[in-house]
Amino acid sequence: MKILVPVKRVIDANVKVRVKSDQSGVELANIKMAMNPFCEIAVEAALRMREAGQADEVIVVSAGVSQCHETLRTGLAMGADRAILIEDDQDLEPLVVAKLLKAVCEREEPGLVLLGKQAIDGDNNQTGQMLSALLGWSNATFASSIEVNDDHFKVTRELDSGLESVTANRPSVITVDLRLNEPRYASLPNIMKAKKKPMDKLTAADLGVDSSPRLQVVKVEEPPARQAGIKVSSAEELVDKLRNEAKVI
Numbered sequence: 001m002k003i004l005v006p007v008k009r010v011i012d013a014n015v016k017v018r019v020k021s022d023q024s025g026v027e028l029a030n031i032k033m034a035m036n037p038f039c040e041i042a043v044e045a046a047l048r049m050r051e052a053g054q055a056d057e058v059i060v061v062s063a064g065v066s067q068c069h070e071t072l073r074t075g076l077a078m079g080a081d082r083a084i085l086i087e088d089d090q091d092l093e094p095l096v097v098a099k100l101l102k103a104v105c106e107r108e109e110p111g112l113v114l115l116g117k118q119a120i121d122g123d124n125n126q127t128g129q130m131l132s133a134l135l136g137w138s139n140a141t142f143a144s145s146i147e148v149n150d151d152h153f154k155v156t157r158e159l160d161s162g163l164e165s166v167t168a169n170r171p172s173v174i175t176v177d178l179r180l181n182e183p184r185y186a187s188l189p190n191i192m193k194a195k196k197k198p199m200d201k202l203t204a205a206d207l208g209v210d211s212s213p214r215l216q217v218v219k220v221e222e223p224p225a226r227q228a229g230i231k232v233s234s235a236e237e238l239v240d241k242l243r244n245e246a247k248v249i
């Protein structure tokens with residue numbers, strides 16, 4: 001089985017995000033970028049399946065600006081076998097990414113596509129679901145464990161109300177949640193080895209996809225600063241404030 005792992009380049013999770021002065025988006029110039037943390041978990045899950053003999057090849061794929069090759073090199077240094085860069089300077093929407101990934105799936109015919117449950121920049125949580133719908137493949141989201149079987153995957157999903165177990169027939173699109181695993185760090189020798197691993201370069205046109213945006217960002221704003229909290233001295237005072245000041249009960 002081949003496993004395809006789409007990985008997104010996003011602002012590093014430790015960087016404080018700043019809105020551009022013209023409110024057209026967030027500042028990306030000279031900002032540290034990294035692989036989306038949920039995508040790291042997806043890469044780790046794929047590598048563990050290969051190491052357990054359940055997969056033969058792990059392919060990382062990223063769509064976006066040419067610097068996405070750094071994100072792909074990170075995936076290769078973690079242990080992926082090869083990479084595909086779909087280079088495009090537009091701001092790619094989830095539906096476009098899903099169409100690009102569908103075209104890659106038609107070329108590569110993976111048994112499993114493992115994505116992050118969401119990218120921490122746009123918080124869209126859409127790409128995996130759209131990809132499975134476009135392909136007509138089974139879909140399990142928010143996986144906290146994945147068991148590989150001959151013709152299906154048994155997936156435990158994390159819900160607000162608890163855990164749900166589902167089976168997804170192969171081929172399948174699975175999105176991964178935080179508790180699935182703890183991703184490995186790439187060792188220095190593996191970082192060196194990754195430089196020699198193959199990376200194909202494609203464009204949206206090569207894959208027959210129109211990557212132009214359909215959504216227009218009207219304005220991006222910082223969330224309002226949080227007000228300082230207060231301490232109340234009794235339950236009665238709390239109820240009084242909720243009823244008469246906040247007027248929420």
Ligand code: AMP
Nearest residue numbers: 006007063115116118119124125126127
């Ligand atoms: P989203 O639907 O944008 O929240 O992203 C969910 C997941 O889709 C990510 O964790 C990635 O696995 C994948 N994904 C989204 N955008 C891209 C992209 N530009 N290139 C590769 N994978 C992506």
